[in-house]
Amino acid sequence: MDSELRNKYPHHTWTSVSEGDSGAVVYHLTGEQPELYVKIAPNAPENSAFDLPGEADRLEWLARHGVPVPRLVERGADAGAAWIVTEAVRGVSAAEEWPEHQRFAVVEAMAGLARTLHDLPADECPFDHGLSIALAEARHNVANDLVDLEDLQDQYEGWSGEQLIAEVERTRPQQEQRAVCHGDLCPNNVLLDPETCEVTGVIDVGRLGVADPHSDIALAVRELAIDEDPWFGPQYAERFLEHYGVQRVDKDKVAFYQLLDELF
Incomplete structure (x- = not known):
């Protein structure tokens, strides 16, 4: 081919x-x-x-x-x-090392994109990536040794796939909101105009579907909070939440979907 x-x-x-x-x-x-x-x-x-x-x-x-x-x-x-x-889409990845005076604008553009996606008509979206589907994929990944246990977040270091899936089951939210979600809303999947910081492209949409919006928020804030990168850090994750609408965010759900992502 x-x-x-x-x-x-x-x-x-x-x-x-x-x-x-x-x-x-x-x-x-x-x-x-x-x-x-x-x-x-x-x-x-x-x-x-x-x-x-x-x-x-x-x-x-x-x-x-x-x-x-x-x-x-x-x-x-x-x-x-x-x-x-x-x-190819014109623009610069949000994951690049942006000048300091543009970094909050980059984060705000990501938050605006999340709102745009989540406000699309979910009842018209033919793609489903809700929690039942995501959990089935997670169990499949554990059963078939597809989880990279060498690349877990610090708090899960040394955990087995079985321990991770058990914790996912234990902390599963009782209610699931439904919105059109990207499925992997990380900075490297968002392209921006280098001058205006407006979104020029959204890429790698293979997991897009109706799901709980916290599944997007969780990955975005996790990546933006990583302070090992000199151009990101916790203050950028907070700015994302403020611009998205912190009143719309359940921090327990954010933690749950960050844990669930360990299995993908």
């Missing part, structure tokens, strides 16, 4: 961006306009984020609802793999 796609775009320079995650590969195609990204993954990937037919459907749905996403150039599948080709 790799060679067939290369024959379709022979004048681009292909650069591997990532490889791993259940055999999925991503290429950046440059040297011709437009710049493109190619994703290739097995037809039944172990990582649900690499369900490429599903990601293509989500890109089209978001575009119809006015959310800036990469334009889908082509999609396809054969007996062994699926692929999507998208146009």
Whole structure:
């Protein structure tokens, strides 16, 4: 499949961006306009984020609802793999080292994006990534040794997959809100205009679906609070919550969804 796609775009320079995650590969195609990204993954990937037919459907749905996403150039599948080709989106990742005077604006743009997604009509969204589905995936990951136990947050260091899933079950919220959620709302999945800090693109939407909005908030504030990065820290996580609307946030749910994410 790799060679067939290369024959379709022979004048681009292909650069591997990532490889791993259940055999999925991503290429950046440059040297011709437009710049493109190619994703290739097995037809039944172990990582649900690499369900490429599903990601293509989500890109089209978001575009119809006015959310800036990469334009889908082509999609396809054969007996062994699926692929999507998208146009590159202008902008700078929110995860880059922004100048200090822009950092709060970057965080506020992320919070505004979260509100925009969560205010989309959930009853019109055909994709479901609610808690019952997420828990089923988490149990599958534990049962099949797919959890990276060497890359847990400090408070879970040394825990087994079984201990993690037991704690998830123990702390499961009694009520679940329903909103359109990105599913992996981390800074590296948000692109911004380098001058205005306005959102120019939302990428890696393979887990987008109706879920509790705290599943997005949890990942955003966790990443923004990491003070090992010189340009982020706890004050940026607090600014995110303030701009999103701290009155809408349940901190126990934030902690729960951060724990749940350890299993993905």
